[in-house]
Amino acid sequence: MELDSKCPTGPIETRWDRHKFGLKLVNPANKRKYTILVVGTGLAGGSAAASLAELGYNVKCFCFQDSPRRAHSIAAQGGINAAKNYHNDGDSVYRLFYDTVKGGDFRARESNVYRLADISLDIIDQCVAQGVPFAREYSGYLDNRSFGGAQVSRTFYARGQTGQQLLLGAYQALERQIGLGTVSMFPRTEMLDLIVIDGHARGIVTRNLLTGKIESHFGDAVVLGTGGYGNVYYLSTNAKGSNATAIWRAHKRGALFGNPCFTQIHPTCIPVSGEYQSKLTLMSESLRNDGRVWVPLKKDDTRPASQIPEAERDYYLERRYPSFGNLVPRDVASRNAKMVCDEGRGVGETKLAVYLDFRDAIGRLGTHVIKERYGNLFDMYERIAGEDPYRQPMRIYPAIHYTMGGLWVDYNLMTTIPGLYAIGEANFSDHGANRLGASALMQGLADGYFVLPNTINDYVASTKLDKVDSTHAAVRDAEAQVTGTTAKLLNNKGTRSVDSFHRELGKLMWDYCGMSRNAEGLKLALSKIPGLREQYWREVKVLGSGDELNQSLEKAGRVRDFFELAELMCLDALERNESCGGHFREEYQTPEGEAARDDEHYSYAAAWEFRGVGNRPDLHKEALNFEYVHPAQRSYK
């Protein structure tokens, strides 16, 4: 298969404008003749559904929560990037573009990243116009703070609730269209398959999560804004419901999967405390603006933090990376935390934690300022860890947080199935091998508010589609598959819970395809996953029935997909014999322990084609070209 990224060429500053001009338009009066299915109501799906309806399309929108505004995006804490340069500290669209390409360790497309940086300006204007209550500084301008991988302050925020406030903005826009009758909303409805007819995405099969009813919905295009797949690791900072089912089932219908092994470990999470924990909690990266990360200089130092004198503390990020200090990107901060803990200098009971200390900031600024900036995060920490972070340092450790991989999409955000689009965290994204903090919200909203509403017209205007209904063989086949899998899961005579399998898979993934990987471990994981998957089908027990609210059944289907996806992630990680961004292969590192890329052999986006469960998928490669930001060893020193 030839991968055509459809990336424009020529001066980077004008690529998107010229590309847009070349796209076909649909006359406003004709738009209402077309139906677009949007799966997902997070920042990506919610903004896309509202925008497409505003343009005049008929939209059917789906989410599995009871309300669109409960999408996982609501959990985003820290902020959203935009190159407004309000602080006059040297920011520009070009600098955001540069930081993002470098931050992603040169594994993203320049054209996409430049467009993203450029659109960041419009996003803030749009959200302010919607009434999103961003923090302001004394003059009345919007305030900014810093996030990792940047030396400027470009992160807009609404306390520690930025995702919630942005999502309320998108939700209002969506509700307005629901009120106008241009969006039909289907909450508590899970997409379980994609309907492909004559090579085009024409619909989805869904299950009503309250009644169990299986139904098909048809449209002229399908948009997946279904989020990331970090929960393959069981323990992650993601909402418990986040899953890969929509993108995975689209993958099985022909959409190539891009860079599945590119996962992000966030350095500042509340550490794991026991075997039976089911969720990890993020402490926002914004805390690294004022918190200082350290461990004791000595191994196995059991003294409380307050009794360790300054001279016996190692502020290892400030020491190793003097120019970026505590604000190095996430992959670098995470690896360093692991390194000091591996040396035996970790803190707390498990020794798998480092300190994030606000003592100096509180001394400099006063408790009231720290409370104003991070109050809700401090409260959350105290509730979970049982320690007061105003008095003693937080204990933090890296955890799975975000997935840069996802469905491969071209510059128009279309997957390899014509008419199927993927937006937000569901696509393989503009972040390369490592996402910079506060850039996911930017990308989700760029995709939903600004990119997709332009590019989808071109497909609609240039594609002649026949009418479809539920009698079509492809529809009957997709529905039969969904019904069959549901019945198989419910009728299984096993004895083990879905969660116990999920936990086992997650541990395997964390141990062998987590913060660092090596060929031996990946091969071991690849030898174990198929057996565990087969055992799952033999031994899983799903309680309840199929015609009622049944969360055990919902989970069972999602975990089934995680098993298949996990195998692809390990394969992709094994295939990529280099370290880049969050993909740290122990065999490939510089003498200082930094990621060592191999641009000669691996400067490509991997796009995998499904060949059946248990069969080796085909690898396609999209070569990456860098005309503006020339690949170099990333340095944050």
Ligand SMILES: Cc1cc2nc3c(=O)[nH]c(=O)nc-3n(C[C@H](O)[C@H](O)[C@H](O)COP(=O)(O)OP(=O)(O)OC[C@H]3O[C@@H](n4cnc5c(N)ncnc54)[C@H](O)[C@@H]3O)c2cc1C
């Ligand atoms: C704790 C936390 C804090 C974060 N903080 C920040 C931050 O400060 N800044 C930043 O830039 N990023 C942050 N991120 C990342 C960011 O929140 C996510 O990447 C982003 O919100 C994803 O948005 P999305 O619209 O792509 O998907 P989501 O918000 O995950 O939405 C997915 C939607 O798809 C629906 N869906 C999924 N599957 C199906 C299905 N099969 N059928 C029907 N519906 C389905 C869901 O119901 C939901 O509506 C954070 C992430 C976490 C975990």
